[in-house]
Amino acid sequence: xxxxxxxxxxxxxxxxxxxxxxxxxxxxxxxxxxxxxxxxxxxxxxxxxxxxxxxxxxxxxxxxxxxxxxxxxxxxxxxx
Numbered sequence: 001x002x003x004x005x006x007x008x009x010x011x012x013x014x015x016x017x018x019x020x021x022x023x024x025x026x027x028x029x030x031x032x033x034x035x036x037x038x039x040x041x042x043x044x045x046x047x048x049x050x051x052x053x054x055x056x057x058x059x060x061x062x063x064x065x066x067x068x069x070x071x072x073x074x075x076x077x078x079x080x
Contacts, residue, residue: 007079021045
């Protein structure tokens with residue numbers, strides 16, 4: 001999984017190492033392990049997933065992306 005830009009401000013793109021089109025869930029956790037964002041989208045198997053980060057404060061978060069063929073977790077920065 002690639003996340004760009006990093007650090008992000010309002011939007012972050014998530015590029016998956018999967019070419020299978022299917023429903024995908026993105027979950028973002030703060031540094032205390034609390035879920036602060038959940039999104040379900042229809043990943044097309046090609047394009048990066050654009051994620052709106054504008055509601056999150058500056059900091060480091062854990063992003064988990066999963067579907068039935070793929071699962072990955074990364075820790076990007078949000079800069080405001």
